[in-house]
Amino acid sequence: MNRERVKSVSLLFLVILSFILTTRIWFYTSIEGIFIMSGNKSIKTDYNAEYDKSDLLKPHKLIVSFGENSTIQYDNKDNSETYNRIFKEAKRVVRTAILVNSKESVNKLPQEELNRIRNTRGVSFIFHMPLEIGAVYKLMNISSDADVGIKSVDEIIVAQSLRRLYLHDTEQNLLYELRTEGVQNNLDFIITSLEKQSTITSLYLNRFQPDRFSKNAIVPTKIGTKGLPVLLGERELVVDNEIPDDIAKLFDGDIMSLSIIKNMDGTIVYTDRENRVVKLYTNGMLEYVDYELQSTDYKSIDVRSAIDISTEFVSNHFGFPENSYISDIIRSMTGNRYIIRYRYAYEGIPIVMPSGTSVDTIEVEIVGDQVKRYKRIIRNFTDELETKQVMDFIDILNILLDSKVEALSGEKIKTIKDMYLAYYERYNQNSITYVPVWVVDVTVERFEKGTVLNQRYIINAETGIILDK
Amino acid sequence: MDWAKAKTILIAVFLAINIFLLYIIIGANTSSIGHVDSENVKFITDYLAEKDITVKGAVPLKKTDMPSITVKYKLFNREDIIGALFSHKEKLVESLTDSTKMFRGENAEAAIKDGRELIYTNRSIKPAAAIEEKACQKRISEFLSRLGMKDNANIRRVEDLEGYKRYIYGQTFRGAPIYNSIMEFYVNDAGVHRARIVWFEMIKQEGKRTEVISPVVALLYIPEHNKVSELPSKEVLDIQQGYYFGTGSRDQVDVSMVAEGTAFPVWRITTERDIIYINAYNEKAEGVEKAIK
Numbered sequence: 001m002n003r004e005r006v007k008s009v010s011l012l013f014l015v016i017l018s019f020i021l022t023t024r025i026w027f028y029t030s031i032e033g034i035f036i037m038s039g040n041k042s043i044k045t046d047y048n049a050e051y052d053k054s055d056l057l058k059p060h061k062l063i064v065s066f067g068e069n070s071t072i073q074y075d076n077k078d079n080s081e082t083y084n085r086i087f088k089e090a091k092r093v094v095r096t097a098i099l100v101n102s103k104e105s106v107n108k109l110p111q112e113e114l115n116r117i118r119n120t121r122g123v124s125f126i127f128h129m130p131l132e133i134g135a136v137y138k139l140m141n142i143s144s145d146a147d148v149g150i151k152s153v154d155e156i157i158v159a160q161s162l163r164r165l166y167l168h169d170t171e172q173n174l175l176y177e178l179r180t181e182g183v184q185n186n187l188d189f190i191i192t193s194l195e196k197q198s199t200i201t202s203l204y205l206n207r208f209q210p211d212r213f214s215k216n217a218i219v220p221t222k223i224g225t226k227g228l229p230v231l232l233g234e235r236e237l238v239v240d241n242e243i244p245d246d247i248a249k250l251f252d253g254d255i256m257s258l259s260i261i262k263n264m265d266g267t268i269v270y271t272d273r274e275n276r277v278v279k280l281y282t283n284g285m286l287e288y289v290d291y292e293l294q295s296t297d298y299k300s301i302d303v304r305s306a307i308d309i310s311t312e313f314v315s316n317h318f319g320f321p322e323n324s325y326i327s328d329i330i331r332s333m334t335g336n337r338y339i340i341r342y343r344y345a346y347e348g349i350p351i352v353m354p355s356g357t358s359v360d361t362i363e364v365e366i367v368g369d370q371v372k373r374y375k376r377i378i379r380n381f382t383d384e385l386e387t388k389q390v391m392d393f394i395d396i397l398n399i400l401l402d403s404k405v406e407a408l409s410g411e412k413i414k415t416i417k418d419m420y421l422a423y424y425e426r427y428n429q430n431s432i433t434y435v436p437v438w439v440v441d442v443t444v445e446r447f448e449k450g451t452v453l454n455q456r457y458i459i460n461a462e463t464g465i466i467l468d469k
Numbered sequence: 470m471d472w473a474k475a476k477t478i479l480i481a482v483f484l485a486i487n488i489f490l491l492y493i494i495i496g497a498n499t500s501s502i503g504h505v506d507s508e509n510v511k512f513i514t515d516y517l518a519e520k521d522i523t524v525k526g527a528v529p530l531k532k533t534d535m536p537s538i539t540v541k542y543k544l545f546n547r548e549d550i551i552g553a554l555f556s557h558k559e560k561l562v563e564s565l566t567d568s569t570k571m572f573r574g575e576n577a578e579a580a581i582k583d584g585r586e587l588i589y590t591n592r593s594i595k596p597a598a599a600i601e602e603k604a605c606q607k608r609i610s611e612f613l614s615r616l617g618m619k620d621n622a623n624i625r626r627v628e629d630l631e632g633y634k635r636y637i638y639g640q641t642f643r644g645a646p647i648y649n650s651i652m653e654f655y656v657n658d659a660g661v662h663r664a665r666i667v668w669f670e671m672i673k674q675e676g677k678r679t680e681v682i683s684p685v686v687a688l689l690y691i692p693e694h695n696k697v698s699e700l701p702s703k704e705v706l707d708i709q710q711g712y713y714f715g716t717g718s719r720d721q722v723d724v725s726m727v728a729e730g731t732a733f734p735v736w737r738i739t740t741e742r743d744i745i746y747i748n749a750y751n752e753k754a755e756g757v758e759k760a761i762k
Contacts, residue, residue, distance in 0.1 A: 007476045013485035021490035241675075256679075257724065257751045259715070261722060261730035264584060270728075273717030273755065 012423045054091060056342070057139040058325035059156075060123035061218055062087060063202055063257065066119055066195045067161075072202035072220045073347030075323060083348070086190055090123040090158045093185050095140045097165040097178045098148065106148045107177040114155075114168065114175060114215060115207065121161040121191055126216055128343070130154040130170045134303040135161075135329050150176050154216075160187045181226030181435065182191040203393075205416070221395040227389040228321055228436035228461065231346060231423060233379030235284030235432070236318070239268060240323040245410055246318050246443055247278050250288050250374075283427055285359065285377040286318075293372040307445055310340040310364035313371045320362075321378050324350070327360065352422045353377065355468050377430060379425075388436055388462040393419060396438045399464045400457060409469070411444040414452065424458050424467060436461040485492065492596050501534045513685045520692045525708040526739070533710060535749070536678045538642050540649075540673035540714050541729040542585040547572075553615040554579050568725040583725040587616075587666045594662035596632020602656040612654070612661045617679060618668065622652060624742070633657050633712050642672050646711040646744065648737060675731055679748035684708050687736035690747050690754060701739030706760075709737045713746040717757035721723050 075083040084396040113160040146237065155168040158180070161274070165178040170382040201221045221351035237244060247270055248255045254272070259268040266282040274335060275292035306329070314320055323345045342362040343350050351359055357377065365373035397407065397416075406412055418441040424433035440457040458468040474495060510528045517524055555561060555574045562573040569582045576593035608618045622638030622648060629635075638652035647669065655663035688705065695701035714732040716722040734749040739760055746755040 003471060004476070007473070007480060011476055011480050014480060018486050018490060021487060021494060024494055025490065042685055075558065077672070150750060257733060257748055257753070259717075259733070260539070261732040262541075262728050263715060263723070263726040264728045265726060269722055269727075271717055271722055273715055274753065277717075277722065 001321035071199035229384035231434035306338035
């Protein structure tokens with residue numbers, strides 16, 4: 001009997017021991033396919049690896065003009081189909097018109113004609129900042145041979161009723177007029193059906209006070225009765241002890257001698273300790289730098305190549321979030337360095353970061369034909385919280401132009417260059433939320449020294465409180 | 470069913486399974502040792518001699534395959550250092566230069582560099598004529614316990630100096646020294662006169678055990694190093710295997726902020742001028758320091 005008891009105890013001991021030993025092997029031995037699942041573990045996988053470049057041409061503001069009245073279109077859930085139909089059809093007209101018009105058939109008009117043209121039935125693309133014509137051509141897959149003399153474009157108007165296309169060149173203060181007769185399209189039908197629907201009316205503020213408002217100060221008059229929700233976001237990349245595949249790809253997959261350094265402030269640094277480094281900051285911002293690339297070593301590149309390089313790089317490294325578009329293209333004086341910035345939107349409303357953040361959303365710096373620096377701070381939106389009523393633009397302007405703001409800020413607002421709704425990030429360790437705001441880009445004159453400078457006011461769209469400047 | 474028989478069979482089966490599992494675990498954890506061909510050593514010695522570099526130290530004839538490790542610095546903060554090393558009554562003069570915090574009391578002063586290097590001097594501990602080793606070790610233990618640290622170093626070296634004993638401690642991982650860690654004490658029976666501490670509070674295995682390069686291959690880097698050095702090294706005094714936590718030669722990493730990171734197996738080559746750390750995985754230089762003479 002005693003012997004049987006000893007055997008039972010021994011058996012139990014051996015079973016427990018085998019369990020302990022097995023778990024040790026599980027924890028300390030890595031066998032691909034058994035204990036480690038291959039593939040992309042750490043990031044959202046539905047970002048497009050192959051991004052349609054022409055989608056990056058999505059304008060900062062898409063206006064459909066019915067003549068006297070106009071509507072501002074947002075690419076949101078309810079309106080996505082309409083928005084994309086207008087965007088694609090107008091884009092097709094623009095592309096065809098550029099291809100069929102020769103340099104000789106293009107007319108140049110003074111920019112004073114802009115208001116008249118905007119008053120005709122048609123579609124306007126208003127960009128965040130002027131784009132080099134090469135960038136527009138690249139994004140529309142137009143060969144550089146189709147040169148009609150334009151340098152940079154900050155607005156494209158498909159004036160459907162005039163059968164004309166206008167490209168506003170801010171560098172030369174000219175409107176380039178291209179003929180669109182014979183370009184088959186459905187824009188007439190789309191504009192007419194949109195006119196019959198209930199849409200968000202837009203207002204060109206410069207028509208009332210041309211000295212006070214710039215031509216891009218176009219605002220929605222009413223944003224609907226349901227308001228805009230506060231958003232809950234989370235960091236795009238949360239790392240554990242494993243090196244995420246997308247970070248490994250930034251080192252061409254060579255992770256054997258990759259060092260992972262944790263800084264006192266929580267920043268994680270991946271480095272080959274030679275040329276390349278990836279920093280993952282506590283706020284979720286990722287920064288990749290190749291220290292080997294020095295701008296002095298490289299010849300100049302054109303904007304077409306720069307767009308190709310940056311778009312391919314972003315596509316291959318973490319990808320583009322939905323509703324991304326090119327917001328800025330900055331060329332260095334020497335021409336061998338480009339900075340290309342991308343923005344993204346939620347329900348058609350752009351995402352803006354606090355002024356202290358060193359990047360808006362995605363930024364690629366190209367030196368020669370390679371990427372020297374890549375920064376991105378993207379959030380995955382997980383929930384819509386309470387809905388906030390949005391103040392009208394006129395109430396916001398009343399707050400902003402009030403003498404109290406002038407007295408407190410020590411500056412006088414001279415001109416309002418742009419005004420639009422956006423989502424503004426409020427970050428703390430426990431949560432990342434986005435509140436609806438009005439962004440107002442202005443030029444101000446400082447009382448002290450009389451200097452004139454550009455300023456951005458971010459105002460809570462529900463309360464009218466200035467959140468950031 | 471014959472339960473007694475079944476149990477005997479199960480015991481035998483589980484015994485076999487456990488022996489197999491133990492074999493796997495021990496096999497995975499035991500460092501694999503490779504041998505270095507002495508002909509290759511002679512070849513490299515002759516090659517370096519042609520380049521006017523003499524190998525004086527012995528080239529190891531064994532190399533141990535090692536995993537990379539993660540190390541975390543013991544960080545020192547202002548409050549803890551003031552509380553541990555100065556009396557409450559003392560009036561302290563504090564200053565900050567670059568990334569170094571300095572605290573000066575009546576007799577003692579302490580500095581924290583980059584949050585992780587502690588340098589301490591106590592001028593009241595004068596040189597002593599006779600020094601007892603036991604008393605010195607007790608003083609070191611007391612000093613460390615005031616800092617919330619334990620006297621559990623793996624490497625100890627003792628030197629006799631005038632009026633003090635100098636103790637040098639280091640850390641190891643599975644017997645391999647971690648070259649960035651150091652505790653250095655100038656001490657006698659009265660107490661610790663001087664101390665310098667850079668220590669890792671956490672060391673853990675990061676990757677799998679991986680084959681390392683031969684020391685012969687690491688020595689090939691010396692002529693390359695000489696090409697970029699102002700004063701070339703002429704003598705190789707020592708070559709050893711260990712770990713080094715490097716942050717790169719460029720300024721891509723803010724060294725003053727580093728708290729934790731990956732240390733790689735290296736070959737440490739000591740010349741009459743420099744100490745060069747060669748990554749034992751990819752043959753690249755992880756760091757270069759001036760040799761202490």
